[in-house]
Amino acid sequence: MKELSLFTLFSFLLIGARAQTVSLKKExxxxxxxxxxxxxxxxxxxxxxxxxxxxxxxxxxxxxxxxDYTAMVTNNPLNAFGFKLQQQGISQSDFAPALLNNPDATRxxxxxxxxxxxxxxxxxxxxRKAALRQITVAEFKKQRTxxxxxxxxxxxxxxxxxxxxxxxVSKEALNTLQATYKWMKDRYDQGYVQKSDLLNVEVQVKAIxxxxxxxxxATAEHSDNLSVLMGKPIGTVYQADSLQMEYNAAYPAASVPxxxxxxQAMETAIAAYDDMIKSTxxxxxxxxxxxxxxxxxxxxxxxxxxxxYLAGLQLTWNIFQGNEVxxxxxxxxxxxxxxxxxxxxxxxxxxxxxxxxxxxxKNAGYQLVQYKTAVAQAEEALSILENRxxxxxxxxxxxxxxHTQLAQQKLYYKxxxxxxxxxxxxxxxxxxx
Numbered sequence: 072m073k074e075l076s077l078f079t080l081f082s083f084l085l086i087g088a089r090a091q092t093v094s095l096k097k098e099x100x101x102x103x104x105x106x107x108x109x110x111x112x113x114x115x116x117x118x119x120x121x122x123x124x125x126x127x128x129x130x131x132x133x134x135x136x137x138x139d140y141t142a143m144v145t146n147n148p149l150n151a152f153g154f155k156l157q158q159q160g161i162s163q164s165d166f167a168p169a170l171l172n173n174p175d176a177t178r179x180x181x182x183x184x185x186x187x188x189x190x191x192x193x194x195x196x197x198x199r200k201a202a203l204r205q206i207t208v209a210e211f212k213k214q215r216t217x218x219x220x221x222x223x224x225x226x227x228x229x230x231x232x233x234x235x236x237x238x239x240v241s242k243e244a245l246n247t248l249q250a251t252y253k254w255m256k257d258r259y260d261q262g263y264v265q266k267s268d269l270l271n272v273e274v275q276v277k278a279i280x281x282x283x284x285x286x287x288x289a290t291a292e293h294s295d296n297l298s299v300l301m302g303k304p305i306g307t308v309y310q311a312d313s314l315q316m317e318y319n320a321a322y323p324a325a326s327v328p329x330x331x332x333x334x335q336a337m338e339t340a341i342a343a344y345d346d347m348i349k350s351t352x353x354x355x356x357x358x359x360x361x362x363x364x365x366x367x368x369x370x371x372x373x374x375x376x377x378x379x380y381l382a383g384l385q386l387t388w389n390i391f392q393g394n395e396v397x398x399x400x401x402x403x404x405x406x407x408x409x410x411x412x413x414x415x416x417x418x419x420x421x422x423x424x425x426x427x428x429x430x431x432x433k434n435a436g437y438q439l440v441q442y443k444t445a446v447a448q449a450e451e452a453l454s455i456l457e458n459r460x461x462x463x464x465x466x467x468x469x470x471x472x473x474h475t476q477l478a479q480q481k482l483y484y485k486x487x488x489x490x491x492x493x494x495x496x497x498x499x500x501x502x503x504x
Contacts, residue, residue, distance in 0.1 A: 095309040097228045100297055104224045105217060107302030114213035121202075121209040128199035131192055137185040142372065144178045151177035157368040159377035181368050182375065188361040190384070193353040201346035204339050211336035218332065222500040224300050229489050229496075231293040232314040236485040238286035244478040245279040251470065252276055254461070268467040275471050279478075314485055316439070317492045325429075327421045331503045337414040344407035351399045357388040425501045428494050435491040442484035449477040 105111060145151055151174035155161050158179065164170065189195070252272045259269045295305040363382035367375040453473040459465045498504075 092308045092310045095228075095297070096312060097225060100228055100301060100309075101221050101224045103301040103303075104220050108220055108300055109302060110216055110220060111213070114209070114216040118206065118209040118213060121206040125199070125202040125206055128195065128202050131189055131195040131199055134186055134188045136187075139181075139183045139185070141181045141183070142178075143181075144176055146174055146176050148172055148174055151175075154179035154368070154370075157181070157366075157377065157379070158370055159368075160370070178370050179368055180370070180372050180374060181366060183364055183366040186363045188363075190361055191359040193356045193358075194350045197346050197350035197353055201343045201350065204343035204346065208336045208339045208343065211332045211339065214332035215336065218500055218503060220300070222496055224297070225496040226493055227293055227296045227300060228311060229314075229493050231290065231297065231309060231311045233485060233489045234286050234289035234293055235311055236314050236489075237482060238283060238290065240478055240481045240485070241279055241282040241286055243481075244474060245276065245283065248272065248276050248279060248474060251457070251474075255467070271467050271471060275474065314488055314492075316488050317495055327418065327425055327501055328503055334414065334418065337410055337417070341407055341410050341414070344403055344410065348400060348403050348407070351396055351403060354389065354396055357386050359384065359386050361385075421501055425498065428498050428501065432491065432494045432498065435487055435494055438487040439484070439491065442480060442487050445480040446477070446484055449473070449480045453477050 143150075143154070145154070148171055152161075152165070152171065154177045155165060252269075255269050255272050259266065291308055294307060294309045297309055298305045298307055361382075361384050363380065365378065365380045367378050369376040453470075453476075456465055456470050456473045460467070460470045
């Protein structure tokens with residue numbers, strides 16, 4: 072018995088060492104989780120990443136401009152003559168055979184601006200559309216992440232409520248048992264009760280005290296879970312509202328909606344694959360791009376003694392790329408088919424989960440009625456047995472068993488309430504209500 076007492080004392084001290092209790096309502100917990108949970112922030116960041124990738128495709132319309140500065144020196148006959156020609160410094164004497172064949176070291180300092188203007192790139196236009204769809208995919212994923220976070224927060228809150236109910240039921244049972252123990256102790260001191268009967272009551276008291284300590288630890292654990300979901304430091308113990316059966320304003324949906332956010336995300340991803348397949352096919356179409364350059368050449372550093380420009384229009388046609396396009400098409404089609412299969416499988420699994428949850432909701436309703444009746448019967452049975460026990464007509468074990476039975480039935484009833492509420496939350500998650 073001493074070991075149990077020390078464990079109970081240690082548990083109480085552990086809980087007492089934590090931060091003070093803070094009242095918390097379920098909707099407040101959900102609201103804070105939506106605002107501060109890292110998963111929502113990550114989902115929002117995914118949208119920004121998708122938007123940034125889409126903006127990269129602006130290059131299909133915008134020009135590219137490069138600026139280069141080059142310093143060179145050579146005595147190669149061809150290059151030396153070319154340098155002078157670019158510098159517009161050719162004179163009659165430069166055509167002397169001896170000078171052409173054996174030029175002195177010739178320097179050239181070149182400043183060049185290059186411009187490329189996309190005109191028609193059919194494949195990039197389709198890829199730009201695919202990138203735009205990825206933003207929509209990320210938005211749908213964020214919405215479904217919020218749905219899941221609501222479910223996780225509500226579930227953690229119900230668990231916290233159940234921990235408080237376990238504590239309350241155990242505390243009530245302890246108060247009743249302590250009264251019984253006091254009466255037994257008085258009778259034992261008077262010599263009317265055997266020590267074994269008194270010890271049985273003591274054992275039961277210690278067991279209930281251990282349950283209370285366990286409930287306290289569970290309260291701290293579920294409070295920490297809520298803190299993590301809400302993006303707060305752990306250590307705060309939250310006081311939850313009393314566990315009450317929740318009702319839906321409307322009867323839970325009979326089927327999973329086809330427009331649920333995660334389904335729409337996968338459908339949009341399939342459409343994005345259509346665009347990527349179209350882009351791969353269009354890579355066979357000729358591309359047209361404009362180009363131009365403006366260049367300064369001088370024999371002196373930073374000099375701009377001569378200038379020239381070049382402009383043109385280029386048509387590029389990749390006629391054969393070693394079956395690369397064909398294999399890319401096959402790969403993308405297989406990937407698209409895999410996403411479609413995943414979508415079909417997800418719909419089937421969710422339909423099965425919804426049917427299971429609806430049946431579980433019915434079972435919970437039946438259990439609520441049964442356990443409520445069982446609690447009333449257990450209370451009446453305990454009252455009768457305690458009266459008969461004080462008259463010496465029943466054994467101590469019968470009374471202790473009645474105490475245990477009443478506490479169990481109360482906990483079963485509260486568990487049925489928590490199951491009912493949790494199942495409703497899961498149905499709301501499946502049906503995106």
